[in-house]
Amino acid sequence: MKLATLTDGSRDGQLVVVSRDLSLAAHATAVTSRLQGALDDWDFFAPQLEDLYQTLNDGRARHAFTFDPKKAMAPLPRSYQWADGSSYVNHIELVRKARGAEMPPSFWTDPLMYQGGSDDLLGPHDDIVCPSEEHGIDFEAEVAVVTGDIPMGSKPKSIGPHIRLLMLVNDVSLRNLIPAELAKGFGFFQSKPATAFSPVAITPDELGDAWREDKVHRPLTVHWNGVKVGEPNAGDDMTFSFSQLIAHVAKTRNVRAGSIIGSGTVSNVDRSRGYCCIAEKRSLEMIEQGSAKTPFMKYGDHVRIEMFDDAGQSIFGAIEQKVVPLRRSEAA
Amino acid sequence: MKLATLTDGSRDGQLVVVSRDLSLAAHATAVTSRLQGALDDWDFFAPQLEDLYQTLNDGRARHAFTFDPKKAMAPLPRSYQWADGSSYVNHIELVRKARGAEMPPSFWTDPLMYQGGSDDLLGPHDDIVCPSEEHGIDFEAEVAVVTGDIPMGSKPKSIGPHIRLLMLVNDVSLRNLIPAELAKGFGFFQSKPATAFSPVAITPDELGDAWREDKVHRPLTVHWNGVKVGEPNAGDDMTFSFSQLIAHVAKTRNVRAGSIIGSGTVSNVDRSRGYCCIAEKRSLEMIEQGSAKTPFMKYGDHVRIEMFDDAGQSIFGAIEQKVVPLRRSEAA
Numbered sequence: 001m002k003l004a005t006l007t008d009g010s011r012d013g014q015l016v017v018v019s020r021d022l023s024l025a026a027h028a029t030a031v032t033s034r035l036q037g038a039l040d041d042w043d044f045f046a047p048q049l050e051d052l053y054q055t056l057n058d059g060r061a062r063h064a065f066t067f068d069p070k071k072a073m074a075p076l077p078r079s080y081q082w083a084d085g086s087s088y089v090n091h092i093e094l095v096r097k098a099r100g101a102e103m104p105p106s107f108w109t110d111p112l113m114y115q116g117g118s119d120d121l122l123g124p125h126d127d128i129v130c131p132s133e134e135h136g137i138d139f140e141a142e143v144a145v146v147t148g149d150i151p152m153g154s155k156p157k158s159i160g161p162h163i164r165l166l167m168l169v170n171d172v173s174l175r176n177l178i179p180a181e182l183a184k185g186f187g188f189f190q191s192k193p194a195t196a197f198s199p200v201a202i203t204p205d206e207l208g209d210a211w212r213e214d215k216v217h218r219p220l221t222v223h224w225n226g227v228k229v230g231e232p233n234a235g236d237d238m239t240f241s242f243s244q245l246i247a248h249v250a251k252t253r254n255v256r257a258g259s260i261i262g263s264g265t266v267s268n269v270d271r272s273r274g275y276c277c278i279a280e281k282r283s284l285e286m287i288e289q290g291s292a293k294t295p296f297m298k299y300g301d302h303v304r305i306e307m308f309d310d311a312g313q314s315i316f317g318a319i320e321q322k323v324v325p326l327r328r329s330e331a332a
Numbered sequence: 333m334k335l336a337t338l339t340d341g342s343r344d345g346q347l348v349v350v351s352r353d354l355s356l357a358a359h360a361t362a363v364t365s366r367l368q369g370a371l372d373d374w375d376f377f378a379p380q381l382e383d384l385y386q387t388l389n390d391g392r393a394r395h396a397f398t399f400d401p402k403k404a405m406a407p408l409p410r411s412y413q414w415a416d417g418s419s420y421v422n423h424i425e426l427v428r429k430a431r432g433a434e435m436p437p438s439f440w441t442d443p444l445m446y447q448g449g450s451d452d453l454l455g456p457h458d459d460i461v462c463p464s465e466e467h468g469i470d471f472e473a474e475v476a477v478v479t480g481d482i483p484m485g486s487k488p489k490s491i492g493p494h495i496r497l498l499m500l501v502n503d504v505s506l507r508n509l510i511p512a513e514l515a516k517g518f519g520f521f522q523s524k525p526a527t528a529f530s531p532v533a534i535t536p537d538e539l540g541d542a543w544r545e546d547k548v549h550r551p552l553t554v555h556w557n558g559v560k561v562g563e564p565n566a567g568d569d570m571t572f573s574f575s576q577l578i579a580h581v582a583k584t585r586n587v588r589a590g591s592i593i594g595s596g597t598v599s600n601v602d603r604s605r606g607y608c609c610i611a612e613k614r615s616l617e618m619i620e621q622g623s624a625k626t627p628f629m630k631y632g633d634h635v636r637i638e639m640f641d642d643a644g645q646s647i648f649g650a651i652e653q654k655v656v657p658l659r660r661s662e663a664a
Contacts, residue, residue: 112517115447117415117581120588185444193584193585
């Protein structure tokens with residue numbers, strides 16, 4: 001099924017079920033009004049939401065209305081966890097090669113992950129608000145899952161069935177803040193502003209055969225200012241499956257329902273598939289031409305991230321964001 | 333006022349108001365049933381909770397009952413943000429000196445902070461569950477604040493009034509996992525298991541004069557296996573105030589209501605005040621004796637973290653935790 005959260009002036013928005021073709025929505029109020037509530041007691045609520053989804057797809061939902069992705073918040077407008085992996089290891093290798101750093105071989109077996117902020121997650125059409133263009137504003141197109149409860153010490157094999165939902169992600173990075181921040185040793189912080197999510201979260205069964213080995217085997221399409229810059233397959237070259245990433249998180253702690261776990265920037269070894277973040281393009285330019293030519297995003301730039309099925313139908317709806325300056329009045 | 337969350341089988345527990353002397357509690361159900369709900373609309377709920385607090389302290393609350401800190405969950409059993417500073421810079425300097433590393437002078441002006449997991453926060457009497465004693469289990473006694481909404485770009489001066497609550501923290505660390513994890517460059521992850529909080533969260537006015545310059549000017553008492561090992565003053569040697577730490581978080585993003593921001597391990601330059609984490613003691617031993625003598629925590633060890641007022645009354649109640657192994661049955 002497909003779920004979305006519509007803006008209603010509240011912090012958590014209103015849960016709706018969205019038809020498979022993304023044309024119609026129906027309020028889930030009679031079942032539960034917030035996505036986190038559904039995740040807290042998934043075995044109870046999911047079958048009821050599935051019933052509504054079936055009714056909506058069959059054209060029998062009595063209070064269906066047109067689904068407007070512009071009114072969508074992030075499916076979880078705030079979450080108790082957002083942890084992002086870096087599962088396309090060839091991307092890490094490339095970025096490091098560009099700055100003349102070797103990649104430790106352990107990176108092929110021990111996932112890189114960082115803990116992100118999750119108190120203010122952006123909807124698919126929310127602006128990317130940045131205090132300065134000099135920060136090196138970059139998009140990062142990814143796939144993410146939403147989990148159920150995963151006890152500490154769980155192994156990947158037992159985790160797969162507890163992956164509840166899938167979403168697309170724009171994990172915006174401020175590239176020019178990263179070197180100094182990582183040099184401090186405590187990981188990303190100011191270099192990772194608010195993250196944006198697709199209009200719709202889907203259950204894995206919506207992908208059919210494209211969901212296997214706990215990976216999404218579909219191309220992820222990225223347009224930057226209207227030009228297609230990347231279409232790598234999210235299932236290719238993904239070194240760690242989502243279950244392996246979640247097992248990494250759960251090694252020393254419990255992972256609780258509603259945790260969002262990201263894949264990291266999708267990247268294929270086949271360079272003809274393009275790029276899902278500007279840093280990758282710049283790394284290639286450094287390696288091949290000695291210096292980076294492609295600038296980072298400027299105010300007014302926009303990015304579109306989407307995934308299509310075989311019939312060309314958008315699966316999650318599109319993330320469509322524009323970069324804008326922080327207005328002085330917003331800051332105290 | 334003083335607030336706590338009692339376990340009731342739900343994920344978020346039941347909000348109660350606790351009397352100043354921590355002896356009595358009253359359900360806040362008639363106002364709002366969860367602490368996050370109160371924080372989401374603080375200006376509306378706080379005065380009502382204050383009324384109940386006054387009634388309770390006056391001995392006029394009609395359904396008051398004995399407050400049992402053993403039934404307390406973390407005031408926020410899950411939170412949308414837990415970000416921890418490292419504001420006692422002399423502690424960082426000491427730990428680095430012990431391993432022969434210089435501290436960059438910028439550490440005195442640019443706060444170190446890491447993003448922690450916040451989906452599974454522990455109550456004051458919850459066990460510290462660890463898969464292995466070999467991980468180097470350490471306590472870290474800290475103070476933390478809970479914020480209101482802080483817009484991106486806010487300056488410290490405007491932030492103070494939006495600090496809603498204060499709590500004590502045990503930010504457990506797995507020291508032997510840290511070097512390899514930080515070497516990967518993405519910051520702490522598996523080395524930071526679930527964090528525990530004091531039974532009670534208090535509004536800053538409860539501290540009277542001890543709350544000034546957005547710091548807590550009271551000693552923080554730490555007992556390890558019944559022996560007092562530290563009593564540094566949390567207001568001394570705190571390089572960055574809570575407002576400065578929050579401004580650091582808000583530089584490139586909004587900080588939303590209910591965010592928890594930690595001080596980092598409390599540490600005084602005056603060594604006679606003892607230590608709030610074993611790593612500090614071991615660093616001193618390395619510097620003075622050439623090697624660390626004090627071992628990390630073992631299964632069965634316990635730690636007690638508390639803060640008292642001038643009259644010897646516990647302000648937040650005590651964090652009292654025991655280290656236990658992960659039972660195999662808990663992991664799938």
